[in-house]
Amino acid sequence: MTKHIRQFSIPFLAIFIVGCATLQEGQDPVVVRSEQTTELAMNTFKLINKTEYDSYAAFKAVDAESAGAVRTFVNKVRNNQHAWLESARNLTKAYKNNRTLDNERTLNTALAVLSAAVAEALKYLAQIQEKTAWMSRDLQLVFAGQYQLEKR
C-alpha cells in the first residue's frame, strides 16, 4: 500500500485534483479537449526532459539500471515529441476547418498516441521521484549521524 502511495507522482496528483473546467456554451469539446491534451503533453514532455537531465547523476548513483531505462525512454521522447505534438496540432487544425467524423477519428488516434506517451512519462517521473527521494532521505540519515558524532 505504502509503495503504491509513493508511486503516485506529484504531477499526476496535481492533474487529478485540478480536473477539467466546464466548457463555455457553443464551444466544440473535441477542439478544446484536443488543445488541452496537446498542451498538457507538451508540458509533461518538458518536465520529464528537464527532471531526468537534472537528476540523472543522482539517480545513476542510486540505481544505474533504472536510470539507464529512464534515459532510454526520455531520449525516445526527445526524438519523437516534436512529431507527436505537431501531428496532433495539424489534425486539430484540419478538424477545425472540416468538422467531420472521419477527421475526429484521425485526431483521436493522434491524441491516443500522446496520452500513452504522457502516461508512460508520468510512470517514469514517479520512478525518478521515488529513487531520488530515497537518496535524499538516506543522505539526511548520513548527515544526522555525522551531526551526532560531532556532538559527542
Place this chain on the structure above:
Amino acid sequence: MNTALILLISSLIPVVNNLLGFIFKAKATLAQSAEKTPEEEAALDAEIAKLKLNPEEWEKEQPL
C-alpha cells in the same frame, strides 16, 4: 557539514521548481473552457517548435 547541506538543498531546488512550474501550467491548461484564439494557437505552435531537437542537441541547447 554545512556545505553538504547547502549542496543537498540546492540540488533539490531545480526539481521543486520544475514541478511547481508544471503544476501551474497544468492548472491553466485544464481551466481552458473555450477554443484557443489564433494568438494562443500561434504561441502553442511556437512552444512546440522549440522541442525539435534530438537528445544530443537538447543537452547542448537546454531550451527548457
